[in-house]
Amino acid sequence: MKKHFVLVAALALLLTAVLPAVAQDQTLEIYITGLTEDTIKWFNEVAFPAFEADHPGVQLEILTGGWGEFDATVAGWITTGDGPEIVYLGSEYAATFGDLLADLDPYLKDWEELDQFLPAALEAVTWDGHLRGLPLLMSPRPVFYRTDLAADPSVIPPLTFADALEFVKANSAVENNAMTRMGFMDIGSGLFDDQEFIAYIWSAGGELYNEDGTSAFDSEATAEALKFMYDRRRIMMPDETTAGLPPFEGVPIASGNVVSGIFPMWNMPATTDPLWENIVAAPYPAGENGEPLIQVFIDWLSVPAYVEDPALAVEFLKFITSKENAIELSKVAGFTPVRTDAWEELKASNPVWAKLLDLAVEYGRPFSDIRASAELRPLIREQVALYMSDQQSLEETQQMLKEEYDAILEDNGYLD
Amino acid sequence: MATVTTNAQLSALPRTAQPNLFLRIVRAIDPRALILYAILLAASLFFLFPMAWMAGTSLKTIEEVGQPQLNLLPANPQWDNYAKLLREETFYRAYTNSVFVVTLVLVGTVTSIALVAYTFSRLEWKGRGIVFALMMGTLMLPAQATLVPQYVLFHNLGWIRTFNPITIPGFFAGGAALVFLVRQFMLSIPRELDEAAMIDGANPLQIWWYVIMPLSRPAIATITVFLFVGQWNNLINPLIYLQRAELFTMPIYVAQKNNLQESPIPWQDIMAASVLFVIPVLVVFILTQRYFVEGITMTGTKG
């Protein structure tokens, strides 16, 4: 019997020795979230071969996943210091990851094409005064109004909170305790949206942070934003048990029951749809001391700090954000280019986009510098939901938001 | 006291005409049984309906699924929903990945569990009690307790974005409950068999393979089906470790279909993928349901 064991053991040793012999090229891994099959195909079959041809011995690989587990996945990489060389990030992540992302200034400061990028977009990918990546695409998110459905189209667009409430009031209806017409639909079609809440704080003239870095949720502007959202909700939904709109086909704005709302472009009709003749895009209403604005979301590519030599990764960033590729991507994936020099073609061929881009330049504010966003998001959701559903007073809500966000900021080292 | 009917009593009964077929059927039916059947059928409707709705939806058009409607099956079944899925490369890949992972897990886990259960049931050795108690103790530790350090461990092994974290741990007799199940079964095999083999000069390994394993087939089958269903449905571990689309297994594929930011939600596609996802489990379950019932009742109430 002993003999058998020796034999098996020898075999096993042999196999263990052979195992690590799977040879690897120099690969550059790129993590991009939420791409369609066609876009992945474009990367794999057009973009990558072109880059690989210029850089012999380099192999590109694309990793994809959903936004649902984005935080967890990226967290894993950063903990272990091992992950893709290039990570696709959402608009607010520069502040979240901060120094966990490589400082790309040494590689990019002298790049002449940098001027072509929308300044607001570059602002979004900067943390602590240093560039952390390059913007890949942007999505301006205005309020859309239906001129043909509105009771009084002449008031469109309402640009103050008070006018906006009037507009919602004139265009909403409830029958049998169920909504039949919504004057305004928020992006999640739910209770409220945390990104929208932040936008109203800004448009009410407030900021998220005080000079000293502490939370400014106790500000007048926050109170104004909260009250505006609450009043708007109560106009459409007299109490919390009011049911939503009857189901509809297609995108909400085309349903005939939604008069205005904030929607990302993927939840709007195709830009070729004739309905666009009756749709007006406008900035968010503003508070008494604020200015109307449009939230612009910048999706960008970053290089994590664990990457030992970011040079190659930066080469790829420059390559993929080049004018030609930006135009290509706008065609293949519908990405709106962040480079102004790539806009001409888009604007000329598409009046809807022309209007949106102009709005973005005039009113755009990037959704960025949101610190510890992974913890702020649930905090806003929890506290504002309590206020919106009559379970907490305005003062208490502001106080809780401020106290706990301060604690989070301190925990995460944003306050010293 | 049982009554005995005599011939005399029978003949004393008033003679009636032979009842017609309908009446005979009516009389044969036990009203109590009828009520029970009615309740059973109603309950079955509750348990089966989601499946039926899933199947029905998978054949509808996107316009149909977007509106309120009650008909289970569409007038015009869209088999193309399935054809579309089957043409999709990501679907095919997820499916084959799942089949691969499940197969490997089954091979490794079943073999190692059979070995470990054997030593806990048929071999006498000093320290067995302690090791066994330790193993049963791990049942109390919630899986989440070790999730994070395990992640760090697998990273150090270079296993992130590979199938290893999903398949390899099973090789170490993963699942104390299943070991316990097999052990209980093996305990019921007569001792004389081992002893006879021992006298013939067989060592424990040979006894395990030639004597115990053939007799333990029902228990092995039971844990195999349990493992199959558990692994086929497993969502959280693949979600944490696989991280790249090429490695996704079916549960992630299906769950992600739901996360797509599309409006209206393409329920017909999601349900078609769901149907194809459920079919293997369904087939295995129907073929092996005996083992399920035995496995649960055996570990659940005996021991």
Added chain:
Amino acid sequence: MDVSAQARLENLLWAIGTAAFIVIGSVLVGQAAKMIARWRGLSTSDQRKVFWGFLFAAPWIIGFVIFVLGPALASLYYSFTDYKLGKEMNWTGLENYRELLLGAGAQGRRFSQAMFNSFYYMAVGVPLQIITSLGMAMLLNNQLRGIRLFRLIFYLPVILAGGPAALLAWRYMLAGNGGFINVTLQNLADSFFLFDWLYRGFIFTVEAFNSFYAGIAGGDPIGPFKYAVPALIGALVLLSIARGEWTPAKRARAWLVAELIGATIIVLLAARALVADPLDPGLLLGSGALAAAGAFIAHMRGETRRFHLWTLIPLALAAVGIVILMTFGSDAERSLYVLALLAAAAPLVLVYITRTPMKKRRLLGAGAALLTGIIIVRLIPGQLDGGRLAVLPQYLTLQSAIAQPDNLDYLNEGFAATTPAALWLYGLVALVLGGLSLADNRYPRTARTIALVSLAAFGLIAVSAAIDGVRYFQAYNQIAAATGEQNYHFAQFNAATAQWPDKNRVPLWMTNELWSKPSLILITMWSSGAGMLIFLAALKGVPRAFYEAAEVDGANRWQKFWKITLPMISPAMFYNVVIGVIAALQTFDTIYILRTPQTEDDLASAAFFLFNRTFRQLEIGQGAAVSWILAGIIVLLTVLQFRYNKWVYYEA
């Protein structure tokens, strides 16, 4: 090569390598064990046995060390630190546990909400699940043609609910507007008057109940209500044992309930005491005394010569603690009191592990009762609960304990939800029951008298506390209205109960916080087939003769169920409850698939909170602490399971 094909190939190689590793490792483990056996002087044949034994056990042993023991120790260590990914790790001691258990700060609050959610799944979901599965099992326990097919159908959802597909189907069916279920309900309601009435009643009930629960979970003081609950439980248990003769079975049952309640209290108080800040000496002292008294009774029931030691040690420790506190009264008090408490609780824990046979010690029983009485009389009023239990005399005479309230502050402070007074009342129940279980067969009248007197006392407390609860609730609303503030805690409840639901009202299943938990419970009911199989096996084990005997005695169906079936299947019942409670804490997949951003917080179970903290927010330290709290609860439940049932386990 295709990426996935390559990954599979690599995985296959790893698998083969692992197999080889296990083989080599097993031989090494076996040899090592053999060497130790030789060193310890075992005979050659024993050495051989040890070699083979460990050889076969080695795959599990190696795996245990690598994948369980190592990671578990690491996570235990993390739980005492503020480890956050990308940040420096600092030792913070019990800080994580304190934050979580006391519900302090944003995370503590979110954790308590997750625990409240989990508790909802336990308190509402598990009973419904038990009823469904028992009902199914009883249906299937009939001799009918094709019954096996039905068994298959009833069990089917269990297999499917483990994966995302079936959950997605439910999600689609439950869609608030135009989902199959709501449209069907609406159509039925439109067609049948009676159904319409029932349907609206259902909506009303669910919304009222859930909004009330949300109010409580939101940290609202529910005032005197919390006194009513333990008193009511005590009264009900006493009622059942005071009726009829005083039999050993009843005594055993009284003891069982006492033990369960006692263990729960000790755990809750110990957890609180461990983390409480500032530490309330009275709380600890009293907890220690309660635990000691419980242990005292426990050991008088058992046959052990060291019983007096076990009880004297904790009491002595408590006494030392008091002396030290009086002398120094500094930080030292904290650890000492914890020690005292733990020492006091230890014997009871010990009793759990070793079930000792019963022996009559009537005299000592009386002594225990006396001791308990002294402890309660000496310690409770004004000391242990900030004076709350001083209201007991008022309750006993059916007077309101609420002074004329004039502002909300009074109410908020007066009945702070953290007051442990309700726990004390539970403790009292446990002690009375424990004492009763000592009463001898020869003195049935004494026992019954004790039971009846206590019953009357608890009944009175329950009734007056309940009345006060209602008064309190009204007062809250009135003051809120008068001062122009809103009753924020119960605004939803007040809105939901203000009027009968309109026509066309639909349950907003997944989208509304009042409906998200009921949706989840509906799905768990749908997939409760595993419990059904356990019940079915138990039902088949009930001897027919019992029913036949009962039929001879003229028992009806209902009586047969209560008197024969239920007692006979109680182990299965207990088992299903324990498993259900553990599952409620660990619910994950269902929430992951069914959540929306709006309902996520209202659905999150303890396990989901853990996932969020560690994998979404990278707070490894606190996540680890959550996992050990969960592990603690599960271990406790499993110990209970061990104690009251044979070791059983099943996998769904």
